[in-house]
Amino acid sequence: MIFTVGGIKGGTGKTTISTNLAVWLSQQGADVLLVDADEQESASDFTAWREETKKGQLGYTLVQLNGATVRRQIEQLRPKYDHIVIDTGGRDTASQRAALFVSDIYLIPFAPRSYEIWTLSKVQALLGEIMGGRATPLQVFSFLNKADTRGADNSEATDVLRENEELNFVDYPVINRKAFATAAxxxxxxxxxxxxxxxxxxxxxxxxxxxxxxxK
Structure with missing residues (x-):
C-alpha cells in the first residue's frame, strides 16, 4: 500500500505523521520504504537522528525523491516493499502531484490553530485534478493533527471538514503533545x-x- 501524507498548508505536522506511520507499519513486520519528497528534507533529518539513536537499526528504508519523476520511481520501487510512505511538503508541488497518481491513500492533516478556509478550496482543486487522471479512485482521509486538548478551534475545524465529503474527515484527532517533538x-x-x-x-x-x- 502506498500512502502520501500531504496538503497545501505548512505547519500541520506532516513529517510527524509520516515518520510515525513508517515506524508503526514496520512494527507490524512489514518491509517499509519512507520517501522524503519534501524540499525541507525533514524526514531525512529524522532518519539521520534515528541512525545515531538506533545504531543503524532503522526498521525502514529511506530514499529522497523529488519532482515529476516521483511517479515513475515509485512505480519501480512498489514491488520491493509491503508499504511505501511518502512525505511531501506543505505546498502544491510536482512531487506531491506525482506521488498522488501512484498512491492508494492520501492523508491530509489539518492543524486547527493554523486552519484557514482557503486551504480547502485549494485541496479540493488538487484532488479534482488528480482524480480525473487516475484509473482508480484515491482513498482520502483528513483529520486533526497538532490539535488542542480542548477548545473551540478543534470543533470549528471539525465542523468545516465534515461539510466537505470528498475530504472524508475521520474523527481520530492527534493532540499537540510534547512527546512527539521529544521523540522526533x-x-x-x-x-x-x-x-x-x-x-x-x-x-x-x-x-x-x-x-x-x-x-494490533
Missing part, C-alpha cells in the same frame, strides 16, 4: 519513547489502525 529529536516514534506517553500512543494507534485496517 531523537529520531524515534512515540511508540519507542521511554517512558511512553500512553495518550499520544493511543491516539496515533487509533488513527493508523482506522486508516490501514490493521488491528
Amino acid at each position: 529529536s531523537k529520531g524515534l516514534s512515540v511508540f519507542e519513547m521511554i517512558p511512553l506517553d500512553e495518550k499520544a500512543v493511543s491516539e496515533v494507534d487509533a488513527l493508523f489502525g482506522h486508516i490501514t485496517g490493521i488491528k
Whole structure:
C-alpha cells in the first residue's frame, strides 16, 4: 500500500505523521520504504537522528525523491516493499502531484490553530485534478493533527471538514503533545519513547489502525 501524507498548508505536522506511520507499519513486520519528497528534507533529518539513536537499526528504508519523476520511481520501487510512505511538503508541488497518481491513500492533516478556509478550496482543486487522471479512485482521509486538548478551534475545524465529503474527515484527532517533538529529536516514534506517553500512543494507534485496517 502506498500512502502520501500531504496538503497545501505548512505547519500541520506532516513529517510527524509520516515518520510515525513508517515506524508503526514496520512494527507490524512489514518491509517499509519512507520517501522524503519534501524540499525541507525533514524526514531525512529524522532518519539521520534515528541512525545515531538506533545504531543503524532503522526498521525502514529511506530514499529522497523529488519532482515529476516521483511517479515513475515509485512505480519501480512498489514491488520491493509491503508499504511505501511518502512525505511531501506543505505546498502544491510536482512531487506531491506525482506521488498522488501512484498512491492508494492520501492523508491530509489539518492543524486547527493554523486552519484557514482557503486551504480547502485549494485541496479540493488538487484532488479534482488528480482524480480525473487516475484509473482508480484515491482513498482520502483528513483529520486533526497538532490539535488542542480542548477548545473551540478543534470543533470549528471539525465542523468545516465534515461539510466537505470528498475530504472524508475521520474523527481520530492527534493532540499537540510534547512527546512527539521529544521523540522526533531523537529520531524515534512515540511508540519507542521511554517512558511512553500512553495518550499520544493511543491516539496515533487509533488513527493508523482506522486508516490501514490493521488491528494490533
